[in-house]
Amino acid sequence: MFKRAKPKVEPPPIAPTVEEMLADMETFEVNQSPIGGPVDNSDLEHALLTEPENLSLPTWWQVFDEYDQKVKKLSDTEGNLDVHKNQLKECYAKLEKNAEKLKDGIKKQQALAKEALKC
Template structure:
């Protein structure tokens, strides 16, 4: 009643040849992202080093303040992360010491049992 028919699917595309890949590579362009923060920071540092504090514009001072504030925020976040990791390490150390003590007690019990078994015979 019903016949199985093979699905009509197009064959997969063939892989490009090496020459075609080289041709494609010639047309490929890479646009490097510019690091605006690095240039802004270097410009600010240069402005601070070359000009006296009276000659700096208010906009430059605000930029310096913003950069400093971002650095302080990153430092505070790093300190929080370090404290969290310190607590984790302390917890792991305590757990390892507890496991080590348990193992040592088990070994001592096994040694005592072995000595007792050897002395009985």
């Protein structure tokens, strides 16, 4: 009643030969960015944020990675600032407590001095 039809799929592509691969390797270029210290990429960052479609893909990823590292560093710095802020608050509280103790001690000494002078 129903015939099973064979799928109409194209055959898979044929693997390249060694000679074809060697010929391709001669035309292949690798552009690596120089390894070194941080480079000022403010123009590239601006281009990444405003017109990312105009950047080449390797440049886009390089700028993106550098920007991502800066964001991580900023968040770490914010965390460190929060820790230091809390430490400063604790130190301030201790200083206030010590200042109150000193003021109380001075008042007691003044009261004792007045009592001694009355006699």
